[in-house]
Amino acid sequence: MNTQHLETDYLIIGSGAVGMAFADVLLTETDANIIIVDKHHKPGGHWNDAYSFVTLHQPSSFYGVSSRELCGGMIDKIGLNKGLSELASGAEVMAYFDKVMRHTFLPSGRVKYFPMCEYKGDGKFSSLLSDTSYEVKVNKKIIDGTYFKTSVPATHTPNFEIADGVKFGPLNDLPSLTTSHNGYVIIGGGKTGIDAVLWLLENHINPDHITWIMPRDAWLIDRKNTQLSRDFFTHTIGAQATQAEAIADAENIEDLFDRLEKGGVLMRIDPNVRPQMFHGATISSEELKQLRHVKNIVRKGRVTRLETDKIYFGDDSIATTPNTMHIDCSARAVPVTETYDVFKGKTVVVQTVRTYQPVFSAAFIAHIEANYDDETVKNELCQVVPIPNHDTDFLVGLVKQMQNQMRWSKEPALREWMINNRLDGFTKLVRASEDTPPEELAILKRLKEAGPKAAANMPKLMGEVMQITAARQAKAANA
Secondary structure (H helix, E strand, O other): OEEEEEEEEEEEEOOOHHHHHHHHHHHHHOOOOEEEEOOOOOOOHHHHHOOOOOEOOOOHHHOOOOOOOOOOOOEOOOOOOOOOEOOOEHHHHHHHHHHHHHHHHHHHOOEEEEOOEEEEEOOEEEEOOOOEEEEEEEEEEEEEOOOOOOOOHHHOOOOOEEOOOOOEEEHHHHHHOOOOOOEEEEEOOOHHHHHHHHHHHHOOOOHHHEEEEOOOOEEEEEHHHHOOOHHHHHHHHHHHHHHHHHHHHOOOHHHHHHHHHHOOOEEOOOOOOOOOEEEEEEEOHHHHHHHOOOOOEEOOOOOOEEOOOEEEEOOEEEEOOOOEEEEEOOOOOOOOOOOOOOEEOOEEEOOOOOOOOHHHHHHHHHHHHHHOOOHHHHHHHOOOOOOOOEOOHHHHHHHHHHHHHHHHOOOHHHHHHHHHOOOOOHHHHOOOOOOOOHHHHHHHHHHHHHHHHHHHHHHHHHHHHHHHHHHHHHHHHHO
């Protein structure tokens, strides 16, 4: 075994979007040296394993690292995302992170990059291709950029049995299919399931030939309300105002979701089925129209076994055929449930400090690391917003985010940093000026007036959330 000894200020584990966003801020705001370790052969993390037709489901303008644009703010002129900010493809994201590494990080002389290496813990990692191992003396911090443990279909092991002879594969396999099938079964109701169904429809598969196994329906965010640019102010900030008003006026959780849906904040595929899942996925109104063409949706819980003629859900089952293609979309993108202090001694565990925005969160945490000394203050500023899973997690995450926003507002320099950071977008958008049009001022007034009322009603709603959570946990324990 060949062991090499290295020294650095920061050791970053993972060159995915989170690790790259963190390193970028350190490069910009400090003079620190950095070592980045990753098991993939190129930067980009899970994008290395993603299906070929994957895209972002947030505007490209607010993804990537702080110092380099991913796109030029283009608006899609065709397709199901028409009229909204473009969504970069997986290939574009991979090329982007490769450029960041080759044209920004490595030329700085302060970054050393070790791809195809496995981190062993305690500052040690080893090559996947040779007998070389490395021991690193870390002068400042070890940055864990792997917390999200993003799961994608290509690397996911299904938690159900698959009999011999069943035509089965991850949605990565769809573009390589060259023969017709009796039908297509999509297993999973999350974002990858949505992508698989849309891909089949765009490739002229009759919706009646698609069976969609959906263990849980999901509340979805209208992508129109996530466009963080001035042109979409009435949609994005209008949705924020509507959301605050819904929380302020809601009698209970069911009433809250009814108000959010009526106000266009959230959507669901089937208006007759009440969702119990929320993962923060976005969808356009045109995509929703297409998905509603699929009528054969199976809601029997999770698949337990696939056979050539039957799909089992415990003791229940539905028919299938030997020539039906079964597509696995059952991986939960971010399967973690526990949260930790972001800062703990010489370790930083990068987590979300703003709801479903891990890249902004990574940049924000790096800024806090670079500009604050007291660990207690750092953790106060970086309270973790849990990754959502159940429908009620929409509210849980919102409460945490509101608490963070209130804390951040007490730091003028931090607020200024957010206004000038391209991954934020939101803070600059809600900043009124003498040039702000009257219609935008009216929306900001709604948001300001609803805020205190929403905060006052939140304890009642959160009390119900705690009851629902306890009932779910009891049901799961007895299952």
